[in-house]
Amino acid sequence: QVQLVQSGAEVKKPGASVKVSCKGSGYTFTAYYMHWVRQAPGQGLEWMGWINPNSGGTSYAQKFQGRVTMTRDTSISTAYMELSRLRSDDTAVYYCAKEAVHADFDFWGQGTLVTVSS
Amino acid sequence: EIVLTQSPGTLSLSPGERATLSCRASQSVSSNYLAWYQQKPGQAPRLLIYGASSRATGIPDRFSGSGSGTDFTLTISRLEPEDSAVYYCQQYGSSPLTFGGGTKVEIK
Numbered sequence: 001q002v003q004l005v006q007s008g009a010e011v012k013k014p015g016a017s018v019k020v021s022c023k024g025s026g027y028t029f030t031a032y033y034m035h036w037v038r039q040a041p042g043q044g045l046e047w048m049g050w051i052n053p054n055s056g057g058t059s060y061a062q063k064f065q066g067r068v069t070m071t072r073d074t075s076i077s078t079a080y081m082e083l084s085r086l087r088s089d090d091t092a093v094y095y096c097a098k099e100a101v102h103a104d105f106d107f108w109g110q111g112t113l114v115t116v117s118s
Numbered sequence: 119e120i121v122l123t124q125s126p127g128t129l130s131l132s133p134g135e136r137a138t139l140s141c142r143a144s145q146s147v148s149s150n151y152l153a154w155y156q157q158k159p160g161q162a163p164r165l166l167i168y169g170a171s172s173r174a175t176g177i178p179d180r181f182s183g184s185g186s187g188t189d190f191t192l193t194i195s196r197l198e199p200e201d202s203a204v205y206y207c208q209q210y211g212s213s214p215l216t217f218g219g220g221t222k223v224e225i226k
């Protein structure tokens with residue numbers, strides 16, 4: 001069965017960086033784009049971007065351009081999302097989500113809470 | 119950027135009643151690339167509907183989607199207690215991908 005397992009919660013200071021991992025299993029990791037979506041406390045969903053695990057190509061939402069980097073390690077079927085220059089309003093649950101054949105998101109990771117606080 | 123507006127913000131209904139959730143786009147959604155997700159507290163979103171009207175694997179047939187262009191609807195024909203959740207629409211036809219603000223469904 002398809003599973004996306006994310007790394008654990010993080011607490012960071014303003015200005016620091018965080019790197020969240022997402023390990024895929026139960027499917028061909030390189031065959032489907034991986035997206036990252038975040039959700040601030042009590043708020044809605046916000047799309048951050050995607051990575052093509054096959055080529056390593058990426059596309060980021062303009063809001064995060066220059067601060068986000070998505071990478072992957074195909075040898076261990078893991079995608080990564082690194083966000084730099086953290087601010088308090090980056091406090092959120094960060095999800096990875098696998099793109100389906102029909103381009104929506106059919107499987108999601110369990111989420112990683114990132115707390116930014118001095 | 120396509121803005122998705124969901125209404126109502128909150129829907130409070132009894133078990134067995136019909137729920138109708140609306141998602142309106144600021145411009146036409148390409149190829150009806152519109153999905154609906156259900157999110158329960160403390161959980162990740164779960165795909166319900168893709169392509170505006172196709173049910174995802176394992177989704178009960180009381181959930182149905184309809185619409186095209188700029189107006190989309192998610193209908194839950196007979197509410198069950200476990201349907202209490204927030205429901206989000208998403209368009210994935212053009213970048214940036216965007217989500218609606220969500221509709222909270224409460225079961226009385």
